[in-house]
Amino acid sequence: MSIVNRKIVLVSRPTGRPDDSNFRYVEEEVAPLDDGQVLVEVDLLGIDAFIRTTLDEGSFHRGAQIGGVIPALGVGEVLDSRDAGFAKGDKVFGPLSSQTHAVMPAFTLRKLDTNVAPANAWLGALGLTTGLTAYFGIVDVGRVKKGDTVVVSGAAGAVGSMAGQIARLSGADKVIGIAGGSHKTKFLVDELRFDAAIDYRNENVGARLDELAPNGIDVFFDNVGGEILDDVLMRIVEGSRIVICGAISQYEKMDDVRGPRNYLKLAERHATMEGFAVFHFAQHYARGEGQLAEWYRNGDIIMREQIEHGVENFPAVMNMLMTGGHHGKLLLKV
Numbered sequence: 150m151s152i153v154n155r156k157i158v159l160v161s162r163p164t165g166r167p168d169d170s171n172f173r174y175v176e177e178e179v180a181p182l183d184d185g186q187v188l189v190e191v192d193l194l195g196i197d198a199f200i201r202t203t204l205d206e207g208s209f210h211r212g213a214q215i216g217g218v219i220p221a222l223g224v225g226e227v228l229d230s231r232d233a234g235f236a237k238g239d240k241v242f243g244p245l246s247s248q249t250h251a252v253m254p255a256f257t258l259r260k261l262d263t264n265v266a267p268a269n270a271w272l273g274a275l276g277l278t279t280g281l282t283a284y285f286g287i288v289d290v291g292r293v294k295k296g297d298t299v300v301v302s303g304a305a306g307a308v309g310s311m312a313g314q315i316a317r318l319s320g321a322d323k324v325i326g327i328a329g330g331s332h333k334t335k336f337l338v339d340e341l342r343f344d345a346a347i348d349y350r351n352e353n354v355g356a357r358l359d360e361l362a363p364n365g366i367d368v369f370f371d372n373v374g375g376e377i378l379d380d381v382l383m384r385i386v387e388g389s390r391i392v393i394c395g396a397i398s399q400y401e402k403m404d405d406v407r408g409p410r411n412y413l414k415l416a417e418r419h420a421t422m423e424g425f426a427v428f429h430f431a432q433h434y435a436r437g438e439g440q441l442a443e444w445y446r447n448g449d450i451i452m453r454e455q456i457e458h459g460v461e462n463f464p465a466v467m468n469m470l471m472t473g474g475h476h477g478k479l480l481l482k483v
């Protein structure tokens with residue numbers, strides 16, 4: 150029986166915000182498998198901020214090729230396998246990309262134990278680019294400890310919403326989120342139990358930080374960069390840890406990135422600014438995943454998911470992520 154793969158391919162590299170002219174919808178019959186390959190029916194794709202950077206030439210993350218699918222992590226079910234490690238019906242996680250059916254080398258896939266958590270959790274609370282990223286950023290890089298005042302930017306998104314909750318579980322005394330819009334600040338305080346939240350689109354971030362953290366900021370988990378990073382740097386204390394997880398405010402102009410103006414505060418306060426990518430902690434994934442799974446099972450962490458539909462909407466949903474049109478983890482059911 151022939152199977153048709155429906156996919157979105159990149160036809161040109163965007164400058165600034167991507168639009169329809171950069172992508173094409175294609176239908177194509179799935180070719181027979183070679184030895185060592187697995188055919189996966191994609192269920193959900195995680196729409197992550199890194200996807201935007203893969204559209205640029207020479208990106209840090211393995212770039213999308215012109216004419217090729219767009220990199221994205223996903224979960225799905227094995228339809229056919231020519232590898233001894235996978236069988237029809239297995240639930241798997243891997244770099245499945247912007248398509249409905251993915252022919253994958255077996256070594257790129259991970260078989261999921263859905264007794265631990267439902268498959269979608271491996272894109273969110275337990276996910277490499279969400280839960281694990283937040284975990285290593287808060288625990289290993291930020292070294293959050295009892296009594297700390299922690300600020301998180303991009304706080305209502307996937308990584309940010311996890312980072313704030315993990316900071317609290319790590320002993321932080323006060324967790325303050327920064328996000329765009331009152332519906333997001335309400336979500337942070339009411340649903341995720343942050344102590345306070347700042348609406349950077351409608352409030353003066355510096356003034357609000359002065360009110361909410363009068364004794365200064367011990368740890369800043371930054372997803373955004375730009376002016377928000379500068380506002381926080383002005384308010385760090387002796388020994389602060391600034392965690393550079395990402396800088397989404399800069400991703401649509403990567404050839405003209407704006408660095409922090411107030412970086413001399415690091416010297417004045419004997420503070421550190423340390424960046425990381427989650428794969429730098431590959432040796433520690435089991436520790437992170439074990440802890441996240443325990444918190445997840447106990448209901449200590451909440452991951453709100455927003456599920457959009459249709460592989461043909463992949464470009465629009467990617468733009469939705471960049472413009473903040475979602476709460477928590479943005480997923481695409483293909």
Ligand SMILES: NC(=O)c1ccc[n+]([C@@H]2O[C@H](COP(=O)([O-])OP(=O)(O)OC[C@H]3O[C@@H](n4cnc5c(N)ncnc54)[C@H](OP(=O)(O)O)[C@@H]3O)[C@@H](O)[C@H]2O)c1
Pocket residue numbers: 196197198199277278279282303304305306307308309327328329330333372373393394395396397398399425426427428470471472473474475477478479
């Ligand atoms: N270091 C790593 O290994 C690693 C791994 C995964 C992700 N990350 C980073 O983590 C960050 C979050 O990624 P995610 O996939 O979880 O996305 P996300 O937070 O779910 O979505 C991105 C959010 O960024 C906010 N945003 C966009 N432009 C902004 C701007 N100019 N100023 C302030 N906020 C802006 C939007 O929320 P608002 O409505 O609040 O503006 C949007 O919801 C990104 O920087 C990403 O690169 C790093």
